[in-house]
Amino acid sequence: MITGAASGIGRSLARRLSRHGSPVIIADVDENGLEETAASLKGPVLSRVLDVRDADDVQRFAKEVQAWLDLPLAAVFNNAGVATSTTVLNSVPEDDSWLFDINYWGVVNGTRAFLPQLVKQNYGVIVNTSSVYGLVGMPKNSAYCAAKFAVRGFTDSLRQELRGTGVSAVTVHPGGIKTNIIRNARIHSDPDGQGRTLAQMAADFDKIALTTPDKAAEIIHRGVERGKARILVGPDAYVFDALARIAPTHYFTVMARLFDR
Numbered sequence: 190m191i192t193g194a195a196s197g198i199g200r201s202l203a204r205r206l207s208r209h210g211s212p213v214i215i216a217d218v219d220e221n222g223l224e225e226t227a228a229s230l231k232g233p234v235l236s237r238v239l240d241v242r243d244a245d246d247v248q249r250f251a252k253e254v255q256a257w258l259d260l261p262l263a264a265v266f267n268n269a270g271v272a273t274s275t276t277v278l279n280s281v282p283e284d285d286s287w288l289f290d291i292n293y294w295g296v297v298n299g300t301r302a303f304l305p306q307l308v309k310q311n312y313g314v315i316v317n318t319s320s321v322y323g324l325v326g327m328p329k330n331s332a333y334c335a336a337k338f339a340v341r342g343f344t345d346s347l348r349q350e351l352r353g354t355g356v357s358a359v360t361v362h363p364g365g366i367k368t369n370i371i372r373n374a375r376i377h378s379d380p381d382g383q384g385r386t387l388a389q390m391a392a393d394f395d396k397i398a399l400t401t402p403d404k405a406a407e408i409i410h411r412g413v414e415r416g417k418a419r420i421l422v423g424p425d426a427y428v429f430d431a432l433a434r435i436a437p438t439h440y441f442t443v444m445a446r447l448f449d450r
């Protein structure tokens with residue numbers, strides 16, 4: 190089961206898992222995008238319009254999944270996510286709540302709804318998408334970083350609770366992936382003060398994002414199959430991870446110098 194499957198990493202994961210012979214259950218708030226994903230899959234698919242913020246509906250969805258699937262549920266990818274970008278000084282409280290409800294509570298809702306089935310089976314994996322911004326704090330990304338740190342804390346706690354069982358919990362930390370994350374973001378003015386439109390910011394992001402969604406899906410799929418607890422996605426993710434360890438209070442200074450060069 191994959192949330193956020195109408196675009197980006199979620200869509201690529203659905204296609205990859207389907208190609209590998211797995212029935213896939215795809216969910217997203219974007220009905221048209223979801224239909225496109227479903228149409229591109231050859232194998233069995235259950236497609237469901239879902240807002241991950243709606244805990245009651247996520248619970249209903251989990252029951253539908255149980256009724257539809259005649260196999261054990263192997264993996265739950267709580268992947269749906271959105272972005273904002275602004276300084277704390279200029280932040281818009283409604284946008285921060287919107288982001289937190291999707292990026293953090295959406296992950297919690299998906300975990301709570303599907304975990305009982307996995308525990309009953311004593312088999313399966315919860316895969317929660319954090320970010321490299323769940324490893325380091327970045328300027329103009331306070332809400333995003335806070336939510337992604339929260340996903341990491343929540344998933345790490347769950348992992349310890351599941352020790353010794355057949356169920357596991359995995360945290361995914363993607364670096365820059367060429368998806369629609371900026372096009373779908375709430376950004377009211379260029380945070381870098383260059384007056385760029387959202388489309389221009391998205392085009393600039395595409396230039397610096399090092400990894401395609403298909404490659405990200407491959408790394409995530411392989412990581413889950415190898416039983417990794419934490420999956421870093423893309424070469425930049427390894428740089429962020431190393432900097433957070435080597436220079437826990439000065440990583441941004443080091444990054445700024447690297448960018449300048």
Ligand SMILES: NC(=O)c1ccc[n+]([C@@H]2O[C@H](COP(=O)([O-])OP(=O)(O)OC[C@H]3O[C@@H](n4cnc5c(N)ncnc54)[C@H](O)[C@@H]3O)[C@@H](O)[C@H]2O)c1
Nearest residue numbers: 193195196197198218240241269270320365366368369370
């Ligand atoms: N693209 C990157 O560089 C990057 C880096 C680190 C982490 N991530 C994370 O990866 C995940 C996937 O993002 P992506 O890059 O593929 O972006 P994307 O915008 O291409 O896809 C995100 C999907 O989530 C869906 N979504 C948004 N709100 C939803 C809701 N309330 N309920 C259900 N679905 C909803 C969107 O409709 C979209 O289809 C997100 O959690 C994102 O934060 C992305």
